[in-house]
Amino acid sequence: MRRGWKMALSGGLRCCRRVLSWVPVLVIVLVVLWSYYAYVFELCLVTVLSPAEKVIYLILYHAIFVFFTWTYWKSIFTLPQQPNQKFHLSYTDKERYENEERPEVQKQMLVDMAKKLPVYTRTGSGAVRFCDRCHLIKPDRCHHCSVCAMCVLKMDHHCPWVNNCIGFSNYKFFLQFLAYSVLYCLYIATTVFSYFIKYWRGELPSVRSKFHVLFLLFVACMFFVSLVILFGYHCWLVSRNKTTLEAFCTPVFTSGPEKNGFNLGFIKNIQQVFGDKKKFWLIPIGSSPGDGHSFPMRSMNESQNPLLANEEPWEDNEDDNQGLTISASHEAYRVQCWKSL
Numbered sequence: 001m002r003r004g005w006k007m008a009l010s011g012g013l014r015c016c017r018r019v020l021s022w023v024p025v026l027v028i029v030l031v032v033l034w035s036y037y038a039y040v041f042e043l044c045l046v047t048v049l050s051p052a053e054k055v056i057y058l059i060l061y062h063a064i065f066v067f068f069t070w071t072y073w074k075s076i077f078t079l080p081q082q083p084n085q086k087f088h089l090s091y092t093d094k095e096r097y098e099n100e101e102r103p104e105v106q107k108q109m110l111v112d113m114a115k116k117l118p119v120y121t122r123t124g125s126g127a128v129r130f131c132d133r134c135h136l137i138k139p140d141r142c143h144h145c146s147v148c149a150m151c152v153l154k155m156d157h158h159c160p161w162v163n164n165c166i167g168f169s170n171y172k173f174f175l176q177f178l179a180y181s182v183l184y185c186l187y188i189a190t191t192v193f194s195y196f197i198k199y200w201r202g203e204l205p206s207v208r209s210k211f212h213v214l215f216l217l218f219v220a221c222m223f224f225v226s227l228v229i230l231f232g233y234h235c236w237l238v239s240r241n242k243t244t245l246e247a248f249c250t251p252v253f254t255s256g257p258e259k260n261g262f263n264l265g266f267i268k269n270i271q272q273v274f275g276d277k278k279k280f281w282l283i284p285i286g287s288s289p290g291d292g293h294s295f296p297m298r299s300m301n302e303s304q305n306p307l308l309a310n311e312e313p314w315e316d317n318e319d320d321n322q323g324l325t326i327s328a329s330h331e332a333y334r335v336q337c338w339k340s341l
Contacts, residue, residue, distance in 0.1 A: 021147075024160045025076065035219065036065065038212040039188060046209045047195055057191055067284075068184045071177035074284045075162040078170035080145070080152040081292050087117060088136040113137060118294040121261075122252045139293045141168075141262070143245060153292035156243040168292035172273055173284050175238065178231040185224035192217045241269035253297070263298050272296075 039061060048054050089097060093113060100106050110128040114137055121140045123129055129138040134151045138144075143155040145165045154168035166174045196217045198204045237247060241262045250259045263269065272295070274280070275287030 021160070021163050025163050028072075028161060031219070032069070035188065035216060038216045039192075042209040042212040043192060043195065043216070046207075047204065047213060061187065061191075064180065064184050064187055067282075068177070068180040071173055071180050071284045072162070074173035075159075075166075075170055075177045076164055078164070078173055080148060080150065080155075080165040080167050081169040082150055083134075083136055083139050083142060083153060083293065084291075087139055087293070088134075089113070094135055110137065120253055120297060122254060124252055126252070140295055141243065141246070141251075142293075154243060154295075155245060157245070168288065169286070172286070172288055175231075175234055175273065176282070176284050178227060178234060182224060182227050182231050185220045185227060188220040189217060189224060192220065238273055239266055239269055241272055258298075261297055262295055264296055268296075 040058065044054050044057050044061075048057065093109070097106055097109055100109065107127055110130050114128045117137060117139075119128070119137060119140055121129060129142075130136070131138055131144050131151050133144060133149075136151060138151060139153060141154040142151050144151045145155060145158050147158045148165045150165075152165045152167040154171070156166040156171055156174075158165045159174070162174070162177075164170065192213055195204070195213050199210045199213060204210070237244065240260070241264060246259075246262075250257045251261045252258075253261055262272075264272065271289065273288055275289055277287060280287040
């Protein structure tokens with residue numbers, strides 16, 4: 001009886017958590033809907049007097065608005081991609097692993113299984129990266145998301161504002177969403193500013209539209225500042241071919257830690273996210289190369305990594321000459337960080 005109550009309570013809490021996780025998305029949707037009403041109706045149709053100016057404002061606004069909402073939709077509803085079946089332990093291997101009580105034997109079992117897979121990253125202690133919740137050997141750049149309760153390929157972070165895990169399948173859409181959000185806020189702020197000044201000086205009558213125009217400028221500027229910082233940070237990550245997790249915890253390869261392990265050079269790094277066809281870079285259509293399970297690496301030669309067989313030599317990076325000298329305190333931090341992942 002008590003067990004039944006605990007299961008019911010646990011199920012209720014999970015249900016409440018799912019519902020509450022949509023609150024940030026609902027807030028964004030409501031703000032966007034209000035901004036649409038305030039700009040289209042209160043500014044363009046009521047405040048702006050010139051017909052030509054109205055048409056130009058509305059056409060440009062709706063062009064940006066379509067891409068802004070399209071990329072937001074894709075960021076929310078593109079499901080995170082999980083490792084395929086070959087990275088999961090078979091029923092027999094799972095039974096052997098769980099029944100084995102000696103940790104060193106368990107580690108060796110994972111090493112033997114990993115030899116059959118294209119995995120080159122390790123934990124901070126040098127062990128094979130294994131998820132004991134999903135019962136799989138993690139592909140390179142894959143991490144377990146505690147919110148989504150799954151392992152996500154090339155996981156970047158879990159974003160509450162889209163209620164989704166950002167990873168291989170939707171990172172391009174997330175970047176586009178940030179870019180169009182910045183453009184959306186910038187366009188609103190620049191076109192509203194002159195009418196903000198007119199209302200401030202009393203050149204326009206104090207009607208209901210005044211509140212919407214003044215508040216619209218304030219909200220657009222507030223979101224622009226925060227979004228441009230976030231977008232700039234992710235642009236830096238893309239230029240180095242890093243995820244947010246890799247920026248905080250240096251990847252560890254079979255040869256040791258290497259913070260530029262996936263850095264292929266500026267152009268190739270961009271292509272790793274957006275693809276090699278530039279016509280798709282601005283459109284929220286999946287164009288990222290590969291399947292998310294394995295990636296070209298900077299430091300491994302062709303015999304170790306077949307992905308490099310047909311690639312041109314990587315571009316030199318300014319960080320190459322810095323070496324891999326790590327102090328004892330930094331090494332301890334990285335070990336602890338990777339153990340937690």
